[in-house]
Amino acid sequence: MVVAALQVWTWIVVLIMVVYAFRHWRFTWNRISARQRPYYQDLIDSDLPPVSIIIPMHNEASVAKKVLEALIASNYPRELLQVIPVDDQSGDATPALVYEYSQQYPFIQPIYNLSGERGKATALNRALRFAQHEIVLVFDADYTPGRDLIRELAMAFIDPEVGAVMDRVILRNSAVNLLTRLLSLERSGGYQVDQQARYNLDLFPQYGGTVGGFRKSVVIDMGGFNPLTLAEDTDLTVRLFIDGWRVLYANRAECYEEVPEAWGVRFRQLRRWARGHNRAFFAHIVPLLRSRKLSTAQKLDGALLLFIYTVPPILLSGIAVNALLFYMGAIPVIPGIIFALFVVSYNAFGNFAPVFEVGAAELLDGARERLLLLPYLFYLFLFNSWAVNSGAIDALGDYIKSRRAKWDKTKRSGATRASA
């Protein structure tokens, strides 16, 4: 009886892997071979809308200058811009730095959260009260927007059905070490293929929260950002879709990000993502499936997206069950082999892009020798699985105890390298 139950679980794990593999196989096929849906960047007839840009900052002195300089260098008319750096109880030179910029550039209007609650969602909610314009863009402090980025994101909101837009993130520090190179591959698969294919297929492109935009009135009507969550981006994406808004992905609008350069930092980042994402899963899966404003394909894709940080725990349970079955002398050979093949080929659990998807993304990006790094993605498998599992356990604890998660900020390396 126990053996039969364990063997059935092995089959279920294999089935889940097959479903995800097929999903990503379809995305890759769409990106390589199918017609691509154009974005709005070719619209030239409209007046540019005024835009408020929020930059939540907590101890960001090492990177704040870069993002503010990039916004100053933007080709978007300054009279249409309001930049709101939110100093969220920083203990470093961040408040002084943003104050200095605000004295030189009147369109930079910082706000300072000196006490009380902190965290990204809270910072965004505070900043929304000060935002003067309907179109709001959010940049993480370690991101560097290109000169055209604001225009490309803002133009999407000419379409009245669009609730949010997300751009492509490119790594600024991809060549630092093996970890950053592998993260670059993961990101590439996640954006160049995954996000764009979901946009092409009118499925469930995700508002990423790190660089993107939304309509202020819509978010305020929905009650603002949920301070209980660590994944305010996933939370917002699902709520927008449930309410019938469209979320766009702008592949050609690029922004530059710094990723963790140390394994410990990456572990905590991934754990936080998994924690927030799994809480969003618990909170939204039922309303998503019951929404009348979504097609069946959108519901399915949305459910698979919400479920994605639950896959590593299931996968790890598959390995444990296989070990137990082996001890008991009852390992099923066929699912065992299929399981192993999928574990290896579907292992990039950072952004959940399988190897063939990452390969396609790199191919589209014009990479050559970098493609030889693909086998090293297996190197990340156990590490990512363990980090995501830890986050999933945290999320379960949060859900059961209704406790508030503490924001664990990702440590930046920009300053260290710049001074070196």
Place this chain on the structure above:
Amino acid sequence: MLLVELAVFLLAQRCLDWMSEFATFVAAHEGMQFRPFPDPFLFATTHPMTFAMRHSDWIELIVVMIVCAIVIVVFSVWTMIAAPIRYFVNLNALLIGGAALFLLLVGRIGYDSAAFSELMVRTALLTWLIMPLFVGLFASLFPFSFLERIGFIVITVAYDVPLSIVRYGLFVAILGKTSSIAMTDLYLVFGPLLDAIPIICFFSIFLVRVARSLEARRAVWGWL
């Protein structure tokens, strides 16, 4: 893909014979007692074997468990080593320690040498049969030429055959020297999981070729 499947179908018996011959050679070289037996499986007759394995007494099992626990603790806190390597070492220690605990509690692991040998041989045959389909699915996504497509599938399968043969012989030698404590780890970590890695290695090599050829044809990128 179907051509390669057909080739596997035709050549599988010969490869299985080599597998069995190599394992008996290794066992004889190591001075182990062994006895091959015929095992009809699917369309082929495999020749797994019974071989002598050392018995671990309870003292040895407890020592193994303690050593594995120490390894797990040390590799959990020793941050000088890259995290993925530490997790990999810990997985192996966990599987070996778990097997020792299971042996201590139950008295035996579900597989004896004959059953393990049968599992290895059957796994090899099934992997050779599944691999072309799996690799073909990969290849179907990309603008490989006909020759590249065939080459990718053939090379991957052709690489896996000697890998399976050598690995099986090595496992027999290792288990002859140790005991069934290592069996679970050998199968789950260095078994079928290891077969899939060459797929990605060859895939990346072929993809570089495709990237180079696409780069030469600028018109391909016109739509981007």
